[in-house]
């Protein structure tokens with residue numbers, strides 16, 4: 388379990404960014420990882436990922452960020468990558484009402500292909516392009532907050548990859564949301580007596596000697612899927 392690790396060890400979290408084509412997913416990832424912004428960013432084909440090390444509340448994390456293609460024609464190319472995710476950013480652009488309406492489909496698509504339960508998974512709603520002039524805004528923060536509440540999503544933030552506003556904060560918020568759910572899962576396991584204390588000997592029936600064994604690593608703690616690794620970029 389992540390918070391039982393020694394503080395010096397980094398926890399790998401797979402973060403998937405979803406949302407309609409053009410809402411700014413690639414720009415969000417590139418601003419966060421490389422502190423760059425591209426006015427002429429091209430559509431993503433399939434998926435791309437980048438790693439970034441961050442520290443949240445004294446704990447080190449390697450975020451493996453998966454930027455997916457939002458265009459419908461790439462659906463079959465992106466959905467196989469949802470499994471094993473730890474966090475999902477549902478992204479819309481505040482000047483594009485249709486992209487907000489699409490969040491329902493993105494939420495459903497993720498739940499289906501990642502095979503996770505809605506109320507037990509850290510979703511973050513991200514409203515991108517917060518730098519646009521107020522007259523071009525098509526979605527109010529209040530409206531999104533109530534939509535998120537309806538879908539039991541407690542984290543919502545508006546960002547701008549162009550100005551950097553709230554970009555780091557969005558990923559920190561995501562990690563905190565993950566921590567919260569992880570702690571709840573841990574408490575539940577304790578309550579059900581599912582935790583094995585590996586520091587103590589385990590006496591099995593018909594066994595006169597006690598023995599210990601330790602679990603393997605390199606798997607996703609939430610879904611037990613294999614972890615993937617990519618190149619690292621720590622320019623923040």
Ligand SMILES: Nc1nc2c(ncn2[C@@H]2O[C@H](COP(=O)(O)OP(=O)(O)OP(=O)(O)O)[C@@H](O)[C@H]2O)c(=O)[nH]1
Pocket residue numbers: 406407408409410411412413414415425426427428429430431432455456457458515516517518519546547548549550
């Ligand atoms: N004003 C403004 N424009 C942005 C921002 N983020 C992205 N854009 C612009 O929006 C366009 C699309 O950005 P992308 O990051 O490629 O969008 P995407 O969601 O990755 O698109 P797909 O790869 O097709 O799914 C580009 O022209 C960006 O320059 C932002 O924060 N503010």
